[in-house]
Amino acid sequence: MIPIECPKCGRGGSVPPDRLNARLVCKACHTVFHLDNTGRMVLGEPESFDMKTNKSRADEVSSLADFDLAQTWNDIPAAMKYGVPGVLLAVILYLNFGSMISSGKAEHENRAEAILKSVISNNKSKFVAFATPDSAESAESLFDLLHGDVEKGQFGSDALISPQLFNGAPEKDSDLTMLVVVSKNGGTEGPMTVTIPLKKGSSGDWLLDATSALTAAQSAATPKKK
Ligand SMILES: [Zn+2]
Structure with a gap:
């Protein structure tokens, strides 16, 4: 998980590394922000918020090897803190999980x-x-x-x-x-x-x-x- 802070009000939280370029909304002040490809917090909407681009980010994600990629379902509530489009986020998480499971051996x-x-x-x-x-x-x-x-x-x-x-x-x-x-x-x-x-x-x-x-x-x- 990447520890993050709302760039506006400073409320803390964390997101999985595969949340890069995903739309995040602060629960406290409702500021829309996102993590860019380098993992930096940027105010405003991500450049492209759709699943297609989200899927083809193997390169960026692997460059973040320092972060804990071994995310479990238990971590999801923490991610939800900032994920207002909760259902969509859950769908994306599920899709990412699917690809993680099939690409890596158990x-x-x-x-x-x-x-x-x-x-x-x-x-x-x-x-x-x-x-x-x-x-x-x-x-x-x-x-x-x-x-x-x-x-x-x-x-x-x-x-x-x-x-x-x-x-x-x-x-x-x-x-x-x-x-x-x-x-x-x-x-x-x-x-x-x-x-x-x-x-x-x-x-x-x-x-x-x-x-x-x-x-x-x-x-x-x-x-x-x-
Ligand atoms: Zn905030």
């Missing part, structure tokens, strides 16, 4: 990808660190098994890793099952699919449940050996 997806990357880069200690404390031992065996498959399939650092949610709801469940497809860059030949069960750790991180993963990997490996 935490559980990032974690599943990082787990596979540690296998491909042959970093066993990193892999084990991703596992729940009580499954660390299984994590070592699992790593050896997966790394064997990675070597057999000759997956390198340019392999494409696509994590998919297979089971569970990341927002409410503490257990998820991810299916991660690892394929060679530029080819569909011999992709490997790895089941990655994740458990929410005490710090809210997604951790690898290596005991379940090892069981799944062993049962998946068995038919291949015939």
